[in-house]
Amino acid sequence: MTDLSALLIAWYDRHHRDLPWRVSPAAHAAGQRPDPYRVWLSEVMLQQTTVAAVTGYFHRFTARWPDVTALAEAEDAEVMAEWAGLGYYARARNLLRCARAISAEHGGVFPQTEAELRALPGIGPYTAAAVAAIAFDQPAVVVDGNVERVISRLFRIETPLPRAKPEIGRRAAGMTPSMRPGDHAQAMMDLGATICTPRNPACAICPLREACAAQAVGDATSFPRKAPRAAKPEREGTLWLVQRPDGAILLEERPAKGLLGGMSGFPTTGWDGTDLPAPLAAEWQTMGEVRHTFTHFHLTLTVLTATSQGNPQRGAFVPHAAFSPANLPTVFRKAWDLCAKG
Known part of the structure; x- marks a missing residue:
């Protein structure tokens, strides 16, 4: 020794x-x-x-x-x-x-x-x-x-x-x-x-x-000495938060590979290489923006919300009793909290 x-x-x-x-x-x-x-x-x-x-x-x-x-x-x-x-x-x-x-x-x-x-x-x-x-x-x-x-x-x-x-x-x-x-x-x-x-x-x-x-x-x-860090790039996207009149929440499972892989969350587009339309037709209201920092970039999501009984093009409605915001990734919890306050 x-x-x-x-x-x-x-x-x-x-x-x-x-x-x-x-x-x-x-x-x-x-x-x-x-x-x-x-x-x-x-x-x-x-x-x-x-x-x-x-x-x-x-x-x-x-x-x-x-x-x-x-x-x-x-x-x-x-x-x-x-x-x-x-x-x-x-x-x-x-x-x-x-x-x-x-x-x-x-x-x-x-x-x-x-x-x-x-x-x-x-x-x-x-x-x-x-x-x-x-x-x-x-x-x-x-x-x-x-x-x-x-x-x-x-x-x-x-x-x-x-x-x-x-x-x-x-x-x-x-x-x-x-x-x-x-x-x-x-x-x-x-x-x-x-x-x-x-x-x-x-x-x-x-x-x-x-x-x-x-x-x-x-x-x-x-110490330790550190090389100057490059500024993190900015990304933007859209998040749709949909509820049915009975309180069910629209969630989709993200692809197994990639950011938040395999996790359930609200439908999004634009920030992760996708260019997708809204999950269903509805009268969308803009609730504001949420900001989240990942390892390699900053993200700003515009949050849109609606109440609808329509059939979603992607994702599935989860009964309100089975939905727990605590099980969502942090960026989605921020969107939920924004809508709950609104």
């Missing part, structure tokens, strides 16, 4: 976060092993999201689908509905693909090596390394946003992201020990989340303070 890793592990033993998917250092030392299903599920959920945002979703998922076999047998629509609000819906589709592959091809047992995990559908380099290290104590190099920040400051890496990623990976590999690599990976994450934060890092209580090149110079907050 390197000197830096030893310092970090000692700090982690005393100050680790208590997380619902985690086995504490003391429990791990006593022989308790992490559940790879819970580790994998948490890592997929945490991509582009915070622990605070994920915790409730994690509890609901594991209560409803307590193991990978149960998740593999779940209906797509049910999983998508539980995922609503976490965003990046391709992750939910990949979650199901991976669960079904583990169930069908591995008897419901997670592979233990990074290479085997990487071969599963929907598992990329980061998730494979995290599951291998945390669940199976493999000496995999785990680098997320927190680790990038810690390593960039510790070694004062001047190359901006994303070009710095190879160097950050090499430095992180040099710190990864053969003993307790899972605790080391979690310690790096915890250090970045609680001490080496993006703004106002608590350098005075950092276990790696004496070795940190950026702290020595006093410019830790300027």
Whole structure:
């Protein structure tokens, strides 16, 4: 174990976060092993999201689908509905693909090596390394946003992201020990989340303070360096919200591939490469606009609403009792809220 890793592990033993998917250092030392299903599920959920945002979703998922076999047998629509609000819906589709592959091809047992995990559908380099290290104590190099920040400051890496990623990976590999690599990976994450934060890092209580090149110079907050970001493009479109007199709502299932793939929502056009007419003939009223930001663009949707008993050209009416706005993707919930206020 390197000197830096030893310092970090000692700090982690005393100050680790208590997380619902985690086995504490003391429990791990006593022989308790992490559940790879819970580790994998948490890592997929945490991509582009915070622990605070994920915790409730994690509890609901594991209560409803307590193991990978149960998740593999779940209906797509049910999983998508539980995922609503976490965003990046391709992750939910990949979650199901991976669960079904583990169930069908591995008897419901997670592979233990990074290479085997990487071969599963929907598992990329980061998730494979995290599951291998945390669940199976493999000496995999785990680098997320927190680790990038810690390593960039510790070694004062001047190359901006994303070009710095190879160097950050090499430095992180040099710190990864053969003993307790899972605790080391979690310690790096915890250090970045609680001490080496993006703004106002608590350098005075950092276990790696004496070795940190950026702290020595006093410019830790300027790392990691980042290349200037291009402005996100703007997209516009139209959304139709239709109700029947009995309260039923018109919804359509989006194509499996593409933005919000496989999700149910209100009929739209114009923003996602489509050029479609209104779903039915009606006296449309303009309710206003909703704005939403996706990873690569900003979206403005003009919201039109109507009450109609006509037969839609696409989509289907869902009885009011079966309709839950909470199950809609965020952009559609915004449109619903706009109409509800109007």
